[in-house]
Structures are given as C-alpha cells and as structure tokens.
Amino acid sequence: MALEVADIDQSAQALFEQESKDRLRRLFGFDKQALIQASSGLVIGFIALYSSYDHVQFFNSSIKINQQWGVWLIAASLALVFIDAQLAARSRLRTALEANRERNRTDQERNRTDQERNRADQERYRADQERNQAAEARECQAEATELQRQGIAVLRGAALLNARYQLDPSELNRSRLKAFLALLAP
Numbered sequence: 001m002a003l004e005v006a007d008i009d010q011s012a013q014a015l016f017e018q019e020s021k022d023r024l025r026r027l028f029g030f031d032k033q034a035l036i037q038a039s040s041g042l043v044i045g046f047i048a049l050y051s052s053y054d055h056v057q058f059f060n061s062s063i064k065i066n067q068q069w070g071v072w073l074i075a076a077s078l079a080l081v082f083i084d085a086q087l088a089a090r091s092r093l094r095t096a097l098e099a100n101r102e103r104n105r106t107d108q109e110r111n112r113t114d115q116e117r118n119r120a121d122q123e124r125y126r127a128d129q130e131r132n133q134a135a136e137a138r139e140c141q142a143e144a145t146e147l148q149r150q151g152i153a154v155l156r157g158a159a160l161l162n163a164r165y166q167l168d169p170s171e172l173n174r175s176r177l178k179a180f181l182a183l184l185a186p
Contacts, residue, residue, distance in 0.1 A: 034089035041081030045074050158184070 030038060049071065056063045056073075065073070161180050164173045 029086045029089055031089040031092060033092070034085035037085040037088070038082050041078060041085070045078045045081075048074050154184070 056065055158180060161173070161177045164176070
C-alpha cells in the first residue's frame with residue numbers, strides 16, 4: 001500500500017513539475033487550446049463591440065437593444081467564453097491526470113505480476129536445487145553402499161581363506177592366503 005502511495009506521489013510530483021514548466025503557457029488555468037479559444041472569443045467580442053450592437057437578430061426577426069445593454073451582453077458573453085475555456089482546460093487536465101493514474105496502476109499491477117512470477121521462478125529454482133541435491137545424495141548413498149558391499153565381499157573372502165588355512169594349513173592354502181594378503185597390502 002505504501003508503495004502505491006509513493007508511486008502516485010511520484011507521478012503527481014512529475015506532473016506538477018511538468019505543469020510548472022508549462023506555467024508560462026498556462027495563465028489562470030488556461031492551456032494552449034483554452035488560450036486560443038479565449039482569444040478567439042475576445043476577437044469576436046471586439047468585432048461585436050465595434051460594429052452595430054444595438055440589436056440582436058434571430059433568424060429573420062430583429063430585437064432592438066439599448067446600446068448600453070449591448071456592451072453588457074458582450075461582456076457577459078466574453079465572461080462565458082473565458083469560463084468555458086477554463087473549464088475545458090481543467091477537464092483536459094483532469095483527463096490527463098486520470099490517464100496518468102491509470103497508467104501508474106497498470107504499471108504497478110505489471111510490476112506486481114512480474115514480482116510474483118519472479119518469486120515463482122525462485123521457488124521452482126529452489127525446488128530444482130533440492131531435487132538435484134536429493135539425487136546427488138541418493139547417488140552418494142548408492143556409491144557408499146556399493147563400496148560397503150565390496151568391502152564386505154573382500155572381508156568374506158579373507159575370512160574364508162583364513163578359515164581354510166586354519167582348518168588345513170597346507171602349502172596351497174598358505175600361498176592363497178599370502179597372495180590375497182599381497183593384494184590387500186598397499
């Protein structure tokens with residue numbers, strides 16, 4: 001949870017830095033597109049102000065307006081144009097922030113998935129190592145068992161030759177025992 005908050009704070013910080021860079025282009029909450037919209041509305045307002053503003057014409061009917069009221073209507077319409085431009089700029093900024101947050105969430109989820117995959121890979125690696133160690137231990141045990149079996153076979157042979165010699169101390173048994181002892185000597 002702390003990681004998510006830190007990532008969101010970092011993304012908000014990066015966005016704030018980007019906004020501070022754009023501060024010269026941003027004036028009173030207007031972005032570039034809003035400034036174009038507001039300046040266009042201002043130009044249209046000046047055109048209306050310096051042309052005939054004593055009447056309003058709807059379709060084919062004309063409504064007479066006192067010239068003093070025309071100035072106020074132009075000022076009100078300019079205010080509406082500026083407010084609309086500012087709201088549109090804020091809406092675009094909010095959309096960009098939400099898209100950035102969604103990208104961050106997606107990145108965090110991808111990172112979490114990668115971490116889980118890495119943990120699973122590590123667990124598989126550990127299991128493989130344990131299997132390999134168990135297989136090596138079985139092989140060592142099998143070799144030790146085989147060496148022990150061979151050693152017991154040698155001891156049986158020595159015991160048999162010794163018993164033959166003790167039961168029948170003939171020259172043949174003596175030579176067999178000596179040959180066997182010579183094989184055992186280093």
